Amino acid sequence: MAAKIGMMDSAYFVGRGEILAWINSTLQLNLSKVEEAASGAVQCQLMDAVHPGVVPMHKVNFDAKNEYEMIQNYKVLQEVFNRLKITKHIEVSKLVKGRPLDNLEFMQWMKRYCDSINGGIINNYNPMERRDACKGGKEANKRTAPTHASKSASAAPKAQASHSTRKNDAHSANASHKTAKPATNAGGQAYDEQITELKLLVDSLEKERDFYFAKLRDIEILCQSPEIEHLPIVGVIQKILYATDDSPSIMAEAQAVLMQPQNQQQPLSPILETSEEKPKQETQKRKNISTIEVDMAASSTLSPRQRLSDISDVHYCGSPLTNC
Structure with missing residues (x-):
């Protein structure tokens, strides 16, 4: 159950x-x-x-x-x-x-x-x-016992007073005092009830406050992650979290960011462009060096027949009997 x-x-x-x-x-x-x-x-x-x-x-x-x-x-x-x-x-x-x-x-x-x-x-x-x-x-x-005893003791004088035949000013003053005292107790009890209700309300509000504060703290930690902190929407969320007033421009900026195309490329900063040009230059240098090395390797790998033909051409041209 x-x-x-x-x-x-x-x-x-x-x-x-x-x-x-x-x-x-x-x-x-x-x-x-x-x-x-x-x-x-x-x-x-x-x-x-x-x-x-x-x-x-x-x-x-x-x-x-x-x-x-x-x-x-x-x-x-x-x-x-x-x-x-x-x-x-x-x-x-x-x-x-x-x-x-x-x-x-x-x-x-x-x-x-x-x-x-x-x-x-x-x-x-x-x-x-x-x-x-x-x-x-x-x-x-x-x-607990004195409470019940006091109740029975207070009931006895009331019963005797109801059957008493003598009525004077002192008795009337005491009666008025006795009737006023419960009213005061009733008022004090009402105040105690109101104070308790307010305490309960404060406790519930504190629990609700702590709950939503923990949620906002989780969002703040997530926005500080290196993987997503550069995104425009994250910046807008942080502006909303740290805003000190209810400015409508913040919500308008957030909606504008959401309406942008998802595939729009972000402009690169000068630092990023410079860092991208350096690899390109290095790649071009490597290509030039590799071309020279290929040419040298090609000249060094000629066949013996080609080398003899080159030597004979030089000898013939250098002979006094022949004219080049």
Whole structure:
């Protein structure tokens, strides 16, 4: 079932408030922020709630504050995943940082998985008793208990005040003060929600920024390759990358380069022309030298008969009896 939970699943559209209400009601905690579950202990107990006896709760640390302590909790969670053959990847390095977006996504997945087990119904599970076996579990239970006690203590004076017959200015002032305080708390909670939503928005924008920056960096490195850096289109791309304003002339120049014929020859620079003339001159010299060598070889390879005929001609012409 865990493998079927994709990124576009409806589980990833569950709000932060619903996730917190689900955690607090299931485990009897009083978390106010999703990132408070970054230690991994809450995730371990959620798996213990849906799979009783699978999680070694004595290895879970609810008092983990350092990263190495949190990593130990996630190791326990990973062992549980391996035992249950759950292929979900746990990004421990991101979760232990306490970033709201990463922890929210993982808790959304946890809720979707727990709801898929027995329809999300958890019977005969005592979360506070199970936390007693954990390191720091008793302290976590103590932090939870005063909250419920304060709620019951605040409910008792309200019931007595409703049945009281004496009404004076002091009582009315106290009543107005009590009614104003929840309004202030509600306003503070609303501000906290807005701050959390803004943090989530900033995190998502930072991820998107880093993604596109990496793409632009790859393009820049590719344009600096010696094989293609002399191409006109590469120069235009670099101008677009390094442009400081949205100038329309840059795009017009890019389109003009694309419209040029692909087989158009580029003009050679004077340096290239000079370098090409030198081989031509050297080739001509080699041809002249080879011609002279051929002539000398031809004269040296005459037959003996031809050489005698030449000698006889000289002798006859040099005789006093004959006239040349």
